[in-house]
Amino acid sequence: MRSGESFTPGRSTDLAVIDPRRVPVMRVFRSGAGTFLCELKGAGTQWSEPQWKTEDEEGRPELLLPDVEKFVNEHGDFIQSSILPLDDEIPDLICFSRHETGLIIQTRIKQHSSFVSLCQVLLYFGPLTAVLLLVTVTAGGTWAWRQRNQVMDKNDAA
Structure with a gap:
C-alpha cells in the first residue's frame, strides 16, 4: 500500500471464483517411485481435501496421512493436491473428496x-x-x- 511517499507492509492474496454448482475435476498422477498425486481442481471450500483409501481396507495397514497443498493456479482455478508416498503395491487405491452435502467424487487406481x-x-x-x-x-x-x-x-x- 502506498501512502504519500512511504510504503506500508502488506500481504498479497489470491482470489479464486468458484461456481458451487459445478462438480470439480479430479485427476491422479503416479511417479515411477510409487508416489501418487491426487489433484482436485475447481472445488471450493465446500469440498474436503483429497483423501486416500483402499477398496478392501480389511487386513491392510492404515494409509499415511497425505501432504495436502492448496493454491490458485495462473488461470484462477483453486486446486487442492494430495501427495501419498507408498512403499507397497495396493491393488485398488481410491482418491476421494466429499462435499458438505454428502456428494462424493472419487478416482480409482488399479495398480496391478x-x-x-x-x-x-x-x-x-x-x-x-x-x-x-x-x-x-x-x-x-x-x-x-x-x-x-x-x-x-x-x-x-x-
Missing part, C-alpha cells in the same frame, strides 16, 4: 491387473515357444532326411 501379468508371461514364454518349435521342426527335418538317405543307400547297395 491380470492383463499386465499376462503380458509379462507372454513376453517370456512367447520367444521360448518359438525357439522350441524351430528346434523341433529342424530336428524332425534332419531325422527325416537321414532316414531317407539310409533307405536310398540300402536300395543302391542291393
